[in-house]
Each structure stands twice: as structure tokens, then as C-alpha cells.
Amino acid sequence: MxxxxxxxxxxxxxxxxxxxxxxxxxxxxxxxxxxxxxxxxxxxxxxxxxxxxxxxxxxxxxxxxxxxxxxxxxxxxxxxxxKRTAQLLFFIIGFLIIINLTKHFIPNAFGPY
Structure with missing residues (x-):
């Protein structure tokens, strides 16, 4: 990264x-x-x-x-x-929400937990 x-x-x-x-x-x-x-x-x-x-x-x-x-x-x-940090934070929060929704609806998408 x-x-x-x-x-x-x-x-x-x-x-x-x-x-x-x-x-x-x-x-x-x-x-x-x-x-x-x-x-x-x-x-x-x-x-x-x-x-x-x-x-x-x-x-x-x-x-x-x-x-x-x-x-x-x-x-x-x-x-x-x-250089818009506030808007970037909204993107990051949205990205995390999408990841969590994916984990909820597709449980095996991120490994067997």
C-alpha cells in the first residue's frame, strides 16, 4: 500500500x-x-x-x-x-458498510468465520 x-x-x-x-x-x-x-x-x-x-x-x-x-x-x-478529508471519511465509512453488508449477505465471502 x-x-x-x-x-x-x-x-x-x-x-x-x-x-x-x-x-x-x-x-x-x-x-x-x-x-x-x-x-x-x-x-x-x-x-x-x-x-x-x-x-x-x-x-x-x-x-x-x-x-x-x-x-x-x-x-x-x-x-x-x-485534499477533502471529510468527504474521504464518508467514502471510507461507505466502503466499510459495503464490506459488512457483503459479510452479512454472503457469509463465506471473507473466509469461514
Whole structure:
């Protein structure tokens, strides 16, 4: 996450007119690449024999974490671009409400609790 903040801050400094959407995409792409690398490196330790099983774990891990970090990247980009902390807090509260509603309606979405 620190790398996303630093990358978005540097990109914003180089291109002050960049949109929040482009900053969010930058953070999401960075997260996707790092997550794919992590998933590939972790595959020797996953207990599955088939290639399809490994591909499944790489895909699910990379997609789910990238979606979550895309939301975090939006929050970072919004704060860096607008400096509206009060509105950012409303976004964070809304994000947490969505996560809790997802946990309520889809109990296995965040693991077996």
C-alpha cells in the first residue's frame, strides 16, 4: 500500500492535471502486477497437483486482492487529488458498510468465520 501511495503521489507531481480515475487505475495496475508475482511465487507451497488448481488459486488471489486494492487506491487517489478529508471519511465509512453488508449477505465471502 505504501508503494501505491508513493507511486500515485509521484505521478500526480509529474502530471498535476491527471484525473482521479487515472490515479486509481495506476494504483490498481501496480497492485495487479505485484499480486500476480506473489501468487506465482507462492504456487510451490499450494497443496494441489493439477495445473488447473494452480491456475484457479492464481486467478482468484489476483482478482480478489486487485478489486479490494482498487477500492483502496481510489481512496488514496481521492485524498491526494482533492485534499477533502471529510468527504474521504464518508467514502471510507461507505466502503466499510459495503464490506459488512457483503459479510452479512454472503457469509463465506471473507473466509469461514
Amino acid at each position: 505504501t508503494f501505491i501511495i508513493l507511486a500515485e503521489k509521484k505521478y500526480l507531481k509529474l502530471n498535476p492535471q491527471v484525473s482521479i480515475l487515472k490515479l486509481t487505475c495506476l494504483g490498481t495496475i501496480i497492485c495487479f502486477y505485484t499480486e500476480v508475482i506473489f501468487q506465482i511465487l507462492r504456487q510451490p507451497f499450494v497443496n494441489t497437483i493439477s495445473f488447473t488448481g494452480h491456475l484457479y488459486y492464481i486467478s482468484i488471489g489476483a482478482i480478489v486482492i486487485t478489486i479490494f486494492m482498487g477500492a483502496i487506491s481510489f481512496l488514496v487517489a481521492f485524498q491526494l487529488k482533492t
